[in-house]
Amino acid sequence: MKKTVILISSMTVLLAVILGIALWPKSSDDSSSNGKLTIVASTNVYAELAKTVAGDQANVSAVIEKQSVSPEDYEPTNDVAKKVSQADIAFGNGLGYDAWLNKLAKTSKQTQLVLVSDLLKKDKSANPHLWNDPDNMVNAAQGLADTLSKKDPAHKAEYQQNAKAYKEKLQPVTDKVAELKEKAKGKTAFETESVYEYMLKDIGIQLTGTDFADAIAEDTDPSPAVMKKIQSSIQNHQVDFVLQNTQTTGGDVAKLVKLAKAENIPVVNVTETSPDKTSYVDWKLSELNQIEKALS
Structure with missing residues (x-):
């Protein structure tokens, strides 16, 4: 999908949203009401990955769930900004593909930003379409499992097992590639x-x-x-x-x-x-x- 030049109006919208976060009262509970971690993914693809790895230990949602919405051009609403700022983990692609997630996550002291590009140690010049390599997705799942294991060590074994399950889930794709x-x-x-x-x-x-x-x-x-x-x-x-x-x-x-x-x-x-x-x-x-x- 074409990268578009960021217009001044778009920047104004994002800045207004970020500024508004500071005015919201923070939840007294660092996670959701049921005691589970909360993970907000930039897209449905990464939400699917996160749901598999986190299993029953986290509530996972995606900001962008429809194919008609471009992550590169997306302008977050106030509700989305609030959701990200109150999440335990904001999970995205990186490399400028979903830059709005980075900005929103960094306004919150409780939200940990986890980017696939960082987990894979990708250079800034790398092609941002990381999900079109099943090995990248498998390695990202393992990276997220390691992150969750540190954040919630009581369920480390479950996260690690779920990462292996995600690799098995993608086996039909890796088999077809071979x-x-x-x-x-x-x-x-x-x-x-x-x-x-x-x-x-x-x-x-x-x-x-x-x-x-x-x-x-x-x-x-x-x-x-x-x-x-x-x-x-x-x-x-x-x-x-x-x-x-x-x-x-x-x-x-x-x-x-x-x-x-x-x-x-x-x-x-x-x-x-x-x-x-x-x-x-x-x-x-x-x-x-x-x-x-x-x-x-």
């Missing part, structure tokens, strides 16, 4: 935006046209030379399939997708954010099955 590695040898793909490169690299697929994909991700126009180069690659069938983020629109993307279809090159449709009420495993398998079909 299966596709054999079929992907020597294959090349072009992605319209750099949202899926972790998964493509896991499979062993070579990428072309990365300058175009990076430009779209940064919300800039690809240069004519970049556009011409990828058009040539598609016309000369140097691309085995095109991977399109269907949540990104634009004339240049549409032209290349149309060209690929005209050249009978398979187009794989993926989304940057999870479809509503769809598990991580089902989401990723639906995309990987498309890739398998494109490679056959």
Whole structure:
């Protein structure tokens, strides 16, 4: 999904929300009324992970649960700001993808900010779409389990066991990735935006046209030379399939997708954010099955 320039009006909204937190009385109980920890995740994908790891020892909720809402462009409401400020843990992606969560969590003395990018020790220049690598998700689950074990040592064994259960839960995805590695040898793909490169690299697929994909991700126009180069690659069938983020629109993307279809090159449709009420495993398998079909 395209990164957008932060407008002054958006900044004003966020600043007003953060300022308002200071005026709210803090709960006398550091956790929820039932004595459990509270975890607020930025998206439903990370909420699913946190629910598995925390098990019965925490109340977990997601700020963004609908695919139609972009985490990059999201403007938190006062209710969301209050919810984050009163949580024990705010769990997010990092790398600027959900920067609003960072700002809200840091206004509260009781909320611990836990970012997947930090758990994975990712550099600031890393691609922010960390969830498109199942290994990243497994390692993030272990990192969250370690964090919870320190915060709530009485239930350490449960958290550690739940992290192992999450790894087992993702096994169908990791198995499919391993299966596709054999079929992907020597294959090349072009992605319209750099949202899926972790998964493509896991499979062993070579990428072309990365300058175009990076430009779209940064919300800039690809240069004519970049556009011409990828058009040539598609016309000369140097691309085995095109991977399109269907949540990104634009004339240049549409032209290349149309060209690929005209050249009978398979187009794989993926989304940057999870479809509503769809598990991580089902989401990723639906995309990987498309890739398998494109490679056959």
